[in-house]
Amino acid sequence: MRxxxxxxLTFIVVGIFSFNQARSQGFEKFxxxxxxxxxxxxxxxxxxxxxxxxxxxxxxxxxxxxxxxxNYTNGPFSAGFRFENYLYALQGYDARxxxxxxxxxxxxxxxxxxxxxxxxxxxxxxxxxxxxxxxxPSLGFDNSLDGIxxxxxxxxxITLKGIWGKQRYYFDxxxxxxxxxxAEFSINDIFTKLNDxxxxxxxxxxxxxxxxEADDPVYKLPKNVAAYGxxxxxxxxxxxxxxxxAHKINDPSTINNRIYKPGNxxxxxxxxxxxxxxxxxxxxxxxxxxxxxxxxxxxxDLNINYIPSLAKQTTxxxxxxxxxxxxxNGEFGMQAQGIYTFKKKTKMGGKYGTNLSLTYSRYNAxxxxxxxxxxxxxxxxxxxxKSDFFKIGKNAYYENFNFEFSKxxxxxxxxxxxxxxxxxxxxxxxxxxxxxxHSHTVVVDMTFNINDKHSIRSExxxxxxxxxxxxxxxGMVEYTIAPKWFFSVSDMYNYGNSIAQKRLHYxxxxxAFAVGSTRIxxxxxxxxxxxxxxxGVCRYVPAAxxxxxxxxxxx
Amino acid sequence: MKxxxxxxxxxxxxxxxxxxxxxxxxxxxxxxxxxxxxxxPVFPDITSPEKxxxxxxxxxxxxxxxxxxxxxxxxxxxxxxxxRVVALAIHSGGLSEPEPGNYDxxxxxxxxxxxxxxxxxxxxxxxxxxNREKIDGTNVFYGTPATWQTKAEQVLAQSPLMTxxxxxxxxxxxxxxxxxxxxxxxxxxAQNLKIAxxxxxxxxxxxxxxxxxxxxxxxxxxxxxxxxxxxxxxxGSFGEVLTNGGVAQDSAVIRTYKKTLDAAWNDKHCKVVxxxxxxxxxxxxQVAEEQVY
Numbered sequence: 001m002r003x004x005x006x007x008x009l010t011f012i013v014v015g016i017f018s019f020n021q022a023r024s025q026g027f028e029k030f031x032x033x034x035x036x037x038x039x040x041x042x043x044x045x046x047x048x049x050x051x052x053x054x055x056x057x058x059x060x061x062x063x064x065x066x067x068x069x070x071n072y073t074n075g076p077f078s079a080g081f082r083f084e085n086y087l088y089a090l091q092g093y094d095a096r097x098x099x100x101x102x103x104x105x106x107x108x109x110x111x112x113x114x115x116x117x118x119x120x121x122x123x124x125x126x127x128x129x130x131x132x133x134x135x136x137p138s139l140g141f142d143n144s145l146d147g148i149x150x151x152x153x154x155x156x157x158i159t160l161k162g163i164w165g166k167q168r169y170y171f172d173x174x175x176x177x178x179x180x181x182x183a184e185f186s187i188n189d190i191f192t193k194l195n196d197x198x199x200x201x202x203x204x205x206x207x208x209x210x211x212x213e214a215d216d217p218v219y220k221l222p223k224n225v226a227a228y229g230x231x232x233x234x235x236x237x238x239x240x241x242x243x244x245x246a247h248k249i250n251d252p253s254t255i256n257n258r259i260y261k262p263g264n265x266x267x268x269x270x271x272x273x274x275x276x277x278x279x280x281x282x283x284x285x286x287x288x289x290x291x292x293x294x295x296x297x298x299x300x301d302l303n304i305n306y307i308p309s310l311a312k313q314t315t316x317x318x319x320x321x322x323x324x325x326x327x328x329n330g331e332f333g334m335q336a337q338g339i340y341t342f343k344k345k346t347k348m349g350g351k352y353g354t355n356l357s358l359t360y361s362r363y364n365a366x367x368x369x370x371x372x373x374x375x376x377x378x379x380x381x382x383x384x385x386k387s388d389f390f391k392i393g394k395n396a397y398y399e400n401f402n403f404e405f406s407k408x409x410x411x412x413x414x415x416x417x418x419x420x421x422x423x424x425x426x427x428x429x430x431x432x433x434x435x436x437x438h439s440h441t442v443v444v445d446m447t448f449n450i451n452d453k454h455s456i457r458s459e460x461x462x463x464x465x466x467x468x469x470x471x472x473x474x475g476m477v478e479y480t481i482a483p484k485w486f487f488s489v490s491d492m493y494n495y496g497n498s499i500a501q502k503r504l505h506y507x508x509x510x511x512a513f514a515v516g517s518t519r520i521x522x523x524x525x526x527x528x529x530x531x532x533x534x535x536g537v538c539r540y541v542p543a544a545x546x547x548x549x550x551x552x553x554x555x
Numbered sequence: 556m557k558x559x560x561x562x563x564x565x566x567x568x569x570x571x572x573x574x575x576x577x578x579x580x581x582x583x584x585x586x587x588x589x590x591x592x593x594x595x596p597v598f599p600d601i602t603s604p605e606k607x608x609x610x611x612x613x614x615x616x617x618x619x620x621x622x623x624x625x626x627x628x629x630x631x632x633x634x635x636x637x638x639r640v641v642a643l644a645i646h647s648g649g650l651s652e653p654e655p656g657n658y659d660x661x662x663x664x665x666x667x668x669x670x671x672x673x674x675x676x677x678x679x680x681x682x683x684x685x686n687r688e689k690i691d692g693t694n695v696f697y698g699t700p701a702t703w704q705t706k707a708e709q710v711l712a713q714s715p716l717m718t719x720x721x722x723x724x725x726x727x728x729x730x731x732x733x734x735x736x737x738x739x740x741x742x743x744x745a746q747n748l749k750i751a752x753x754x755x756x757x758x759x760x761x762x763x764x765x766x767x768x769x770x771x772x773x774x775x776x777x778x779x780x781x782x783x784x785x786x787x788x789x790x791g792s793f794g795e796v797l798t799n800g801g802v803a804q805d806s807a808v809i810r811t812y813k814k815t816l817d818a819a820w821n822d823k824h825c826k827v828v829x830x831x832x833x834x835x836x837x838x839x840x841q842v843a844e845e846q847v848y
Contacts, residue, residue: 380749
C-alpha cells in the first residue's frame with residue numbers, strides 16, 4: 001500500500017512538472033523533448049527434483065524473477081520506477097524477495113548547477129569504502145537509498161554531494177538512517193593556469209553517519225556510527241595513482257561479533273598504460289570494515305559501503321567455481337597485472353596482433369592479536385583484537401595466477417588460451433571447514449567465423465585438483481546465426497570426485513532468438529551448487545535441474 | 556560569488572555536522588552488573604559425565620498444534636533421562652503475540668526469543684531443535700512432534716565433550732539472583748565456543764488454542780499450564796564468547812552472572828538454563844538447568 005501511495009505521488013509530481021514545462025515551453029516542444037526508455041527482464045524456471053546433484057523438490061514447480069525499468073526524461077527533468085515481481089523468487093535468491101511491488105522510484109531535476117533526486121538513488125563516494133549504493137539483479141543485491149540525493153557543482157572542478165535516507169531491504173526499508181556528504185576537487189580544473197599541465201591532481205573527502213535505535217539490555221550500543229575517508233588521485237603522462245583511506249568508529253554488529261574496535265580500510269592503485277602495453281598494481285587492507293545500516297543484518301543485506309575485490313574475475317565456468325568473496329572483517333589483498341600486445345605484422349604479432357596478459361592476485365588474513373592475556377580474539381563486548389597495520393596474517397584466503405594468450409589467426413579463426421592456478425580457502429570464503437583447494441585450470445576458447453552470419457565458438461576447459469570436489473572437465477559448443485539465432489550445448493563433468501556417485505555430468509542445452517532489442521532464451525540442464533560472486537559480493541546458488549526461460553527487452 | 560560561497564559553506568557545515576554524528580562508546584562495553592557481591596562457590600565434581608540435551612521449541616499460545624508439541628516434550632522428560640533433558644519453550648512470532656481478551660498473556664522473552672526465532676528462519680510452529688544438531692543432515696528444527704522422541708535419543712546417545720554445572724544463590728527478599736556456571740572440558744577443544752544463559756518459568760496458566768482432543772479440550776484450553784517458558788537472558792540472545800579454541804583437557808571456566816528477577820514471575824517456578832555452543836555451527840555441546848531456589 002505504501003508503495004502504491006508513493007508511486008501515485010511520484011507521478012502527480014511528474015505530472016505537475018510536465019504540465020508546467022508544457023505550459024512554458026509549448027506543448028509541441030514539450031512532446032519533442034519527452035523521452036521514455038526502459039527495459040524488461042523475465043527469468044522463469046521449471047524445476048525437476050534431482051537427488052543426484054542435491055536439487056530439491058520445489059513445491060511451486062515453476063519460479064520466476066521479473067523486473068521492468070521505465071524512465072522518463074524531458075530536458076533537465078527525469079523520473080522513473082522499477083516494477084519487480086517474484087512469485088516466487090528463483091532458487092538461490094533470498095526468500096524475502098517475495099511478491100510484487102515498486103521498490104525503486106525517483107524524480108530528478110537539474111537546476112542552477114544542482115542535481116536533486118528524491119526517491120531511490122544509486123551513488124558512491126570515491127571507490128565506495130564509506131558509501132556505495134548499487135544494484136545487481138543476478139546477485140539479488142539492491143541497497144539503494146530511499147531519500148534525497150543532492151549534487152552541486154558550484155565551481156568548475158568542484159563536486160559536492162549530499163545523501164540522506166534509508167536503504168532498501170527487499171520490499172521494505174532498513175531500520176537505520178544514512179546521512180552523508182562528499183566533496184571532490186579537481187585541482188587542474190579549479191585553477192585555470194593548471195588546466196593544460198601533464199600532472200593532474202584531484203582530492204576528495206567523504207563523511208557518512210548512520211543512525212539506528214539502540215535499546216539492547218546487554219550491550220552499550222552506539223546509535224550514531226560515523227565513517228569518513230579521504231582520497232587522492234594523481235596522474236602524470238602514462239601513470240595514474242589512486243589512494244584512499246577510510247575510518248569507521250566503533251560499530252558492534254552481528255558481522256563482527258559485536259566488538260567495539262574501530263575499523264579502517266586502505267586502497268592503493270597504480271596504473272601505467274601506453275599503446276600496446278599496460279600495467280596495474282593494487283593493494284587493499286580492510287580491518288573490521290563491514291558498515292551496514294542495521295547492526296543486526298547479515299550476509300549482503302544493507303551494506304552502506306563497498307569493499308572492492310582485487311581478485312581476478314573470469315566468466316569461464318571452471319575457474320569461476322572458486323571465486324573470491326571479500327571478507328569485511330579483515331583482509332589484506334593485492335593484484336598485479338601486465339598486458340602486452342605484440343604489434344601487427346611482427347613475428348609474434350602476425351597479421352592481426354597477439355595479446356598476452358599475466359595477472360597475480362592474493363588475499364591473506366590481517367594480523368590479529370589478543371587485546372590482553374585473558375580475552376580471546378573477537379570476544380563479544382570487547383575491543384576484539386589488536387592488529388599491526390603493516391603485518392600480513394598467516395592464513396591465506398585466496399591466490400590466483402592467470403596467464404592469457406589471445407590471438408586472431410585469420411579472418412575466420414580466433415584463439416584464447418588461459419591458465420589459472422587458484423588457491424581457495426573455502427573455510428573462510430564459504431564458511432564450512434575443508435582443506436584449502438589448489439586447482440590448475442586450462443581453458444581453450446576458439447571462435448570460427450564461417451561467414452558474416454554464421455559462427456561457431458567452443459570452449460574446452462580442464463581443472464585439476466585433489467581437494468574439494470576433485471577434478472572437472474568442461475566442453476561447450478555455441479553456434480550463432482547472426483543476428484537472430486543462437487544455440488549451445490555444454491557439459492561440466494566432475495570426473496575426479498572422490499565419491500564415485502558424485503562423478504556427475506552437469507549438461508545444458510540452450511537456444512536464443514533475438515528480434516530487435518528483444519531476446520528470448522530457453523535452456524535445459526543442470527546447475528551445480530556453489531557461490532556466485534560479482535565484484536567480491538557473493539550469494540549461494542543451490543543445485544538445480546530444469547527448464548529455464550529468459551526474456552529481455554529494452555526500448 | 557556570494558551564492559557559491561553560501562552553497563559551499565552550507566554543504567561543508569552539513570558535512571561537519573554529519574561527521575560529529577557519532578557516538579564513541581567507552582569501556583566497559585557491556586551493561587554488566589558488578590558481581591563482586593556474588594562469591595563463587597565450590598562446585599562438586601561430576602564423576603560420571605553424561606551427554607545432556609536441550610530441546611528448544613518455538614511455540615505460541617495461538618498455535619493450535621503447539622499443545623501436541625508440548626505433550627511430546629513432556630513425555631520425553633518423563634523418560635529415564637532425568638536431568639539430562641532440558642526444555643526451553645520460546646514463545647515467538649505472530650502466534651505468540653498477545654491480543655485483547657483471552658489471549659492477552661505475553662509469554663515472549665522481550666526481544667530475545669524473537670531474535671532467535673528470526674535467526675533460525677522463523678519456522679512454522681511448533682518446531683523443536685535437539686542441541687541444534689542437523690539430525691537429518693539438513694534441518695535444525697523439526698515439526699511432527701511424534702518423531703521428537705527418536706531425535707532426542709539420537710543426540711543423547713553421543714558422548715559428552717564437556718560438562719556444564721550451575722549453582723544459583725537467590726535472595727527472595729531482594730529477588731537478587733547470583734548464577735555461577737562452570738564449564739569443564741573433558742578433552743582438548745579447538746572450537747570457538749559461546750555460552751548462553753536464560754531464565755525460564757514453569758506452571759504459567761492461560762488460554763491456549765488446541766486442535767488435538769487427546770491432549771486437551773478443543774478448540775482451546777482455558778487453564779493451560781505453560782512449562783519451560785523462556786523469560787529473560789543473561790547475556791543476550793546469542794550469549795557471549797566462552798573460549799576461542801586452544802582449550803586443554805580438564806580445564807574449566809567459571810562465569811558469574813547477576814540479575815534481579817521480575818516481580819511478575821513466580822520465583823519458585825523459575826529456573827536458569829545455561830548451554831555452551833559452537834559459534835560456527837550453532838550446535839550445542841552441553842546444557843544444564845537449575846531451579847532458582
